[in-house]
Amino acid sequence: MPHQLHGERAGLINKDWDQKFLDDLSADPQRLAGIQHLEYVRKTSAEGIEMVMWMIMCGALGDNVTEIYRHYHVPASSTAAGLIILENQQSI
Secondary structure, three states: OOOOOOOOOOOOOOHHHHHHHHHHHHHOHHHHHOOOHHHHHHHOOOHHHHHHHHHHHHHOOOOOEEEEEEEEEOOOOOOOEEEEEEEEOOOO
């Protein structure tokens, strides 16, 4: 989960934004799809726009997913480490 690596906001990590983003990958991906790119930059940084790639992954899944595992950690760096495992649920 990239964040501000340079400039006057260097070191910015928005934990609340990150957690809500991870929540909505499985619970409300449509909310995430409606976020404009500039909002990612405001809330995270220019590097934060990479979170859109997570949305592309989410689009490859079906409409019904289950979160199997999640881990979020902020190491001693300018980024947060987010890991989420989502499983497609087949409709029978």
